[in-house]
Amino acid sequence: MTSTLTPVRSKRSQLTKGQLPKYAPYAVLGAALIVGAAVMALIGFNAFGWGIVSALLFAVGLVSWSAAAEGSRKAKDRLATCLVVGSFLIALLPLISVIWTVLVNGIPGLLNPGFLGNSMNGVTGVYDNRAVEEGGPVLGGVYHALLGTVQITLLATVISVPVGLLTAIYLVEYGNDGRLARAITFFVDVMTGIPSIVAGLFAAAFFFAVVGPGTKTGAVAAVALSVLMIPVVVRSSEEMLKIVPNELREAAYALGVRKWRTIIKVVIPTAISGIASGVTLAIARVIGETAPILVTAGFATSINSNVFSGWMASLPTFIYTQILNPTSPANPGPSAERAWGAALVLIILVMILNLAARLIARIFAPKTGR
Amino acid sequence: MSKRIDVKDLNVYYGDFLAVEDVSINIDAKSVTAFIGPSGCGKSTFLRTLNRMHEVIPGARVEGEVLLDGDNLYGPGVDPVTVRSQIGMVFQRPNPFPTMSIRDNVLAGVKLNNKKISKGEADVLVERSLKGANLWNEVKDRLDKPGSGLSGGQQQRLCIARAIAVEPQVILMDEPCSALDPISTLAIEDLINELKDQYTVVIVTHNMQQAARVSDKTAFFNIAGTGKPGKLIEFGDTHTIFSNPVEKATEDYVSGRFG
Numbered sequence: 001m002t003s004t005l006t007p008v009r010s011k012r013s014q015l016t017k018g019q020l021p022k023y024a025p026y027a028v029l030g031a032a033l034i035v036g037a038a039v040m041a042l043i044g045f046n047a048f049g050w051g052i053v054s055a056l057l058f059a060v061g062l063v064s065w066s067a068a069a070e071g072s073r074k075a076k077d078r079l080a081t082c083l084v085v086g087s088f089l090i091a092l093l094p095l096i097s098v099i100w101t102v103l104v105n106g107i108p109g110l111l112n113p114g115f116l117g118n119s120m121n122g123v124t125g126v127y128d129n130r131a132v133e134e135g136g137p138v139l140g141g142v143y144h145a146l147l148g149t150v151q152i153t154l155l156a157t158v159i160s161v162p163v164g165l166l167t168a169i170y171l172v173e174y175g176n177d178g179r180l181a182r183a184i185t186f187f188v189d190v191m192t193g194i195p196s197i198v199a200g201l202f203a204a205a206f207f208f209a210v211v212g213p214g215t216k217t218g219a220v221a222a223v224a225l226s227v228l229m230i231p232v233v234v235r236s237s238e239e240m241l242k243i244v245p246n247e248l249r250e251a252a253y254a255l256g257v258r259k260w261r262t263i264i265k266v267v268i269p270t271a272i273s274g275i276a277s278g279v280t281l282a283i284a285r286v287i288g289e290t291a292p293i294l295v296t297a298g299f300a301t302s303i304n305s306n307v308f309s310g311w312m313a314s315l316p317t318f319i320y321t322q323i324l325n326p327t328s329p330a331n332p333g334p335s336a337e338r339a340w341g342a343a344l345v346l347i348i349l350v351m352i353l354n355l356a357a358r359l360i361a362r363i364f365a366p367k368t369g370r
Numbered sequence: 371m372s373k374r375i376d377v378k379d380l381n382v383y384y385g386d387f388l389a390v391e392d393v394s395i396n397i398d399a400k401s402v403t404a405f406i407g408p409s410g411c412g413k414s415t416f417l418r419t420l421n422r423m424h425e426v427i428p429g430a431r432v433e434g435e436v437l438l439d440g441d442n443l444y445g446p447g448v449d450p451v452t453v454r455s456q457i458g459m460v461f462q463r464p465n466p467f468p469t470m471s472i473r474d475n476v477l478a479g480v481k482l483n484n485k486k487i488s489k490g491e492a493d494v495l496v497e498r499s500l501k502g503a504n505l506w507n508e509v510k511d512r513l514d515k516p517g518s519g520l521s522g523g524q525q526q527r528l529c530i531a532r533a534i535a536v537e538p539q540v541i542l543m544d545e546p547c548s549a550l551d552p553i554s555t556l557a558i559e560d561l562i563n564e565l566k567d568q569y570t571v572v573i574v575t576h577n578m579q580q581a582a583r584v585s586d587k588t589a590f591f592n593i594a595g596t597g598k599p600g601k602l603i604e605f606g607d608t609h610t611i612f613s614n615p616v617e618k619a620t621e622d623y624v625s626g627r628f629g
Contacts, residue, residue, distance in 0.1 A: 176428050245465070247461060247463060247465040248465055248467060248468075249426070250423065250426060250459075250461065250465070251461065251465045251466075251467070251478075251529070251532075252467075252478070252482060253423060253426060253454060254421065254423060254454055254458060254459035254461075254533070255454070255455070255458070255478060255479035255482065255483075255532065255533070255536055256451050256452070256454040256455025256456075256479065256483065256536060257451070257478075257479070257482040257483055258451050258483075261482055261483065261484070262482070265481075265482045266467060266469075266482065269469040270467075270468060270469055
């Protein structure tokens, strides 16, 4: 019996003929960077221009090489890849830039002794001047502002979550897309677009009218923030309730369970992870608001732990006042340092909230597994 | 623990649209009744009117009477929730509650209604219901695992266990096997045969062999055309419907010469 096996000659597979080698994009990138640097050297070097020129050279080089070697379909694919990756990098640029700037400028402020534990009470320009002239430590901190931000945001959440969630439940479960439901949806959409300063003025005017002129407390700010927060909570909860399968509601009804019990025990638990993360993101959205807090809670330099009386500081207004009215007009450096530190604290706070949203979503998510 | 259902001159509307016209039917206690017919002929709609589940759909309403052992489901002051706790329902697609364990799914009818139940009683109820649904041996070691982790056929039997845990008089099944493989289908059919010792079972099916296998009586529904109301064409012993129907339309349908 003769063998039917013929030895396979080692050669390049016919199936991969006409493809660019794997290293092609890297080779083109390297060439683009070198040529880009050369071009920039002619017209005056800067890093930003180098990046732009190299990116353009890379795209042109890779696409034309691909068009020559692989044909037009593959070249279009490469072009699309270049555009997608390029857009992604452009979108990422401001984010990285912001985080970098805040980190570089904020860390010295954050590392000042007692920055998180002290307020600005009693810190005057004299100390700042001394810190600059004699190299002493920068005194003062954000404790009062951090406390104010946390309290105001917490109160705003306590106000907006019940209102927002109940509105969403009405819209999804009881509204039947009737006239009232459509009116509510319309006004919620309008509320989403309200400029934050208008929300602040509304809250201020409301409390002036109800409590008395000049009422500026943390609670007023919380009302202003909840005006901004409610539409976000309504919208996100509504979406989450809508995606609860109708079959689950029917299953509960078929067991002889009343509608309100079905909503409380079946619909909301099924949607709770989405609702919770939506609420957390709504908090993250309002925690950095400055304008409505300026007109409603004023700004304070000392610790005020009562949201219902007296002016209250918050991180955004702290940043604003430190930059605009430095504690020592002659030496604004320490104030700027404190402002950047406060900005870093604010960003960390928002980041923690976003992580918390993911954690909450994971903890509450319906369990699967065997 | 089972009651008969008598339907008199029932019309079902969605808004102004007449979906099912003039159905009169007598469903015996402790029997299996199958509804067959082409898609869109109103079998499921009619089934849902038997425990007022159609009211979940906005605009749906009925005219006529549905008597559960002589009591009209649509009489004045009758609470649909009371009706549904006596007439349970199993749906086309298995729908266990994803947030609950297997045990909690079985107890859902009790727990969602906030009835107090001791742990011992709950254990007995869970075991009895799961045994009744032929699922006990497969899940007894993992009662605390989520119900959504079971296979499709197991989930459907879990839904049946959940339905019988509230001890209804009647169980309605809306194409319970259409999303299942043949082996799970067989398990459900065996179960239906056992259920009829205690319950009145009404089942909608597209599978005529299934109707022939499981039911004592069969009702054939049909529509004259799109936009026309569905009607009950013929109702009788399953054997008669499949071997010697009175109506020409029934014969065409069961012999596959439809249309």
